[in-house]
Amino acid sequence: MRVFEDTYRHKGLRKKLVDLLRSKGITDEKVLTAINNIPRHFFLDSAFDEIAYEDKAFPIGEGQTISQPYTVAYQTQLLQIKPFDKVLEIGTGSIYQSSVLAEMGANVCTIERQKKLYDKTKQFIFKSKYPNIKFFYGDGYEGLPTYAPFDKVIITAGAPFIPPKLIQQLKPGGKMVIPVDEGHHQRMLRITKNADGSTYEEAFENFSFVPMLTGKNG
Incomplete structure (x- = not known):
């Protein structure tokens, strides 16, 4: 049974990571505070304990990764999170991005299509700390119409196009942050939904x- 410890060394490495993110242009102090508060090594296999605070993505199984901390901070900053924002996240993955949003006071509904990763959410170590995260197994392109509308939508995978159903589930005035394009690189977009249903990119x-x-991958 793994014992989770957040030592002074871990906290020191986290502070260095936050300083690095600040030097790379992350200016939202609420985002930086959330990253400083969350033990990233808890979201990775114990083999990554010594390197968990490097600004790198790491594998989490099923061909998926825990995003690079800079990417998490960048997307979160673009979302302009306010306490009690209702956020739809596409791609639960390691639950790290969800936890950053929850730490900032957002109410998060997160969808994972990989059944093995979704099943791991049942043992999520911070379940009692973040009751404001709800987990769903499903197809991210479909969103969660039952829980819509959302103040914010965040997509943590490279999308070949902007999913129309996710735009529909966004409130007027709401924002979506999504990496778009096929290929090895995606351009990060922030889409704001206007009162008349049109969008600004x-x-x-x-x-x-x-x-x-x-689809779902069982």
Whole structure:
């Protein structure tokens, strides 16, 4: 049975990571505080304990990764999270991004299409700390119409196009952050939904994500 410990060394490495993120242009102090508060090594196999605070993505199984901390911080900053925002996350993965959002006071509904990764959410170590995360097994392209509308939507995989059903599930005035394009790199977009249902797009840096796939993978 793994024993989870957050030592002074871990906390020191986290502080160094936060300083690095700040130097790379992350300015939202609420995002940086959340990352500083969350033990990233808890979300990885114990083999990664010594390197969990490097600014790198690491494998978590099923061909998926825990995103690079800079990517997590960047997407979260673009979302402009406010306490009690209702957020739809596509791609639960390691639950690290969900936890950052929950730490900032958002109410998170997160969808995972990989059954083995979804099943791991039942043993999520911070389940009692973050009752504001709800887990779903399903197809991210479909979203969660029953729980819509959402203040914010975040996609943590590279999408070949902007899923229309996710735009429909966004509130007027709501924002979606999504990496779009096929290939090895995606352009990060922030889409704001106008009162009349039209959208306004802003383009930011290029990133590299695992692809956003359709359907469920049992």
